[in-house]
Amino acid sequence: MALFLSTFENKVDSKGRVSVPSQFRGMMCGKDFSGVVIYESSNHKCIEGCTMERMQKLSEVIDDLDPSSREKDAFAAIILGGAAQLPFDSDGRVILPKSLMGFAGIKDKAVFIGKGQTFEIWEPEMFNKYLEEARKQIKDNPFSIKKLS
Helix, strand or coil, rough: CEEEEEEEEEEECCCCCCEEHHHHHHHEEEECEEEEEEEEEEHHHHHHHEHHHHHHHHHHHHHCCCCCHHHHHHHHHHHHCCCEEECCCCCCEEEECCCHHHHHHHCCEEEEEEECCCEEEECHHHHHHHHHHHHHHHHHHCCCCCCCC
């Protein structure tokens, strides 16, 4: 199982090419597809990314929703319909679609943040604002994580 950790900032060139952190790339080289799957985040103004295997699991979860529900239709349209499969080039880069770059406000730099089984790609300034809010939320509403055994 892929586990995306840490935070990286990389340049985005004029063609939308960005180097995926090598720690992430190593987890996304599958037998059928070596690359990343990305889509609009439903929680933030950023891009979410994952492995093809994780996308298959998301598809199964969406398929299990009530077939006539608006929720199923919305998730399928945003996540599955809006997903892009981006193969790695020989330098470990992908080309971010202009539509997703526009959604996330990404121009010349991108921040990759590991979130376990998924990761996010942010515009750096927007990410810093989000991080400040996240730190404040944790400080104002402390929680505990159960001890793993």
